[in-house]
Amino acid sequence: MSSESTVLIFGGCGFVGFHLVRHFVKTSTFTSVAVVSRSAANHDNHVDGATYHSGDLTDHDSIEQLLLKIKPTIIIHAASPSPVTGTPNEYEHVTIQGTKNLLKIAKRSKDVRALIYISSSALAKGPEHVNLDENHPLANTDPKSSAYARTKALADLMVLEANNPFPFSEPSVKETSWEGHLLTASLRFPIVYGTHDPTTIPGCLSALQKGQIAFQLGSGKNLWDFCSIENVCAAHSLLVQALLNPKRSPGAAKVDGEAFNIHDGSPHLFWEFARTVWKFAGHRPKNDKVTSLPAWFVLALASFLEWGYWIVTLRTKRPYNLGRQQVEYACFTHTYSIAKAKERLEFTPKQDFEGGLKEAVTWSLKQDHWDEKLKHVTLTN
Structure with missing residues (x-):
């Protein structure tokens, strides 16, 4: 990584985005941390040490101007409508069209080297997922899938297909314009838990408040993999390091153009x-x-x-x-296999x-x- 490097986090005022901003500011992995969000000006989830910019992924021209201004080394795409209350129109508008815009602009940039997409385990095909790996068919092939799962799958695939690494034979890659080239990868998470959670934990507390705790849907025997926000941040750090390592060689374990399941390691x-x-x-x-x-x-x-x-x-x-x-x-x-992340990213989940x-x-x-x-x-x- 060059001496001057910037990470730009789209959706950095959301639950996961906020923690990633705080993580990268705290660890000093980058010389600067920038956030683009539709609610950047008035959201409570601000982190001292980061810069905030108002922007909408669906507005191509404004996003292009922001990238010219910020000159990010790497982009983390965390922007997404709610998986619980989002509508098909929102998913199509933000998840599909917004991701298309961002990939197009990032690939034209002279500064952006890599883009990480924050994806979801829900994109796997079918209602039941038992120890699935990253090669399992996705929800875009299933007409019965939810709009959230289907559009997440399509965006994930778009990101991976946009991968276009710089030839290793090029001299001084870190000093060369990256226009036309882009390293991409996606991280697929199940339910994430941690502070600042606006959905899952408040939903559980709401059920307690309403006295809805004596009932359960289904047999109660179904297992789930969950992911702490700490493991989310650790996985991003490892992937960033792998993507931006200037000493990567053709024989190294491939991480660009790849998807990785991430969770706590125990269902x-x-x-x-x-x-x-x-x-x-x-x-x-x-x-x-x-x-x-x-x-x-x-x-x-x-x-x-x-x-x-x-x-x-x-x-x-x-x-x-x-x-x-x-x-x-x-x-x-x-439940999902994280064998690939353990092997290629050396991801070792903390279990607490x-x-x-x-x-x-x-x-x-x-x-x-x-x-x-x-x-x-x-x-x-």
């Missing part, structure tokens, strides 16, 4: 996540009786409610609590599931005021 029961969140929020059950709703029933109900909801809202909104995608998450196993969850729940209780919201809730049942 847990899906419903264990929610119950652990409830425990750290102060819930102390008097009995362990839980009513299980059959998967076939809740899947049919979710499909009916989702279509009804979309008809009423003219396809502008999705149900927050009982969409088909959320039901499939709750009822089916989602309960410790990481405790820190995240404590943050939500204090900073998002869930302690106040739960104050009058009976935490024993």
Whole structure:
């Protein structure tokens, strides 16, 4: 890496993006850290030491001007509509068209050498994923897949196909214009947990507040891989180092143009996540009786409610609590092999599931005021 290097994080005010900004500022991997976000001017997730720029991936010309101004060495693409409440139009607009814009502009840049796409394990084909590797067919080949999974798969593939490495025979690669060349890779994550989480942990706490903890969807035997925000940041550091290493040789393990599954390294029961969140929020059950709703029933109900909801809202909104995608998450196993990341990136996940969850729940209780919201809730049942 040259003496002057900049990482530019699109979506750096979001949950994962915020932690990546803080990570790279703290580790001093780059001489400067820049963020582009639609909410850059007024978002609470700002990190001292980073610069913030307002921008929208779907606005080609403004993004091109920002890249000319910032001159990033590497781009991390973390911008994405919510997997829970985003609509097909939003996914098409941001995930597909926005990614196309960014790849086109990055490849024309003289400064950008690499682009990392923050992807999702949900892009794999089918409702159940059992120890899948990165070669499993993706959701873009499945007409029954959700709009989120399908567009994530298409964007992931676009990023990998855009890979065009600089010839190793070129002298002084680090000093040469990178126009026309770009190293790309994607990191695929399952459910990520940590502080500043706006979705998963608040969703669990909301269920506790509403007294919806005596029911579960499905048998409760389905396993999930989860990923701490600490492992997310560690994986990015390793991939950045591998992509920008000027001493890479043709015989080195290939990382550019590749996708990598990343998680904590050990699966847990899906419903264990929610119950652990409830425990750290102060819930102390008097009995362990839980009513299980059959998967076939809740899947049919979710499909009916989702279509009804979309008809009423003219396809502008999705149900927050009982969409088909959320039901499939709750009822089916989602586990993935990280052998490739261990071999090629030397990724060794830190395993502290309960410790990481405790820190995240404590943050939500204090900073998002869930302690106040739960104050009058009976935490024993």
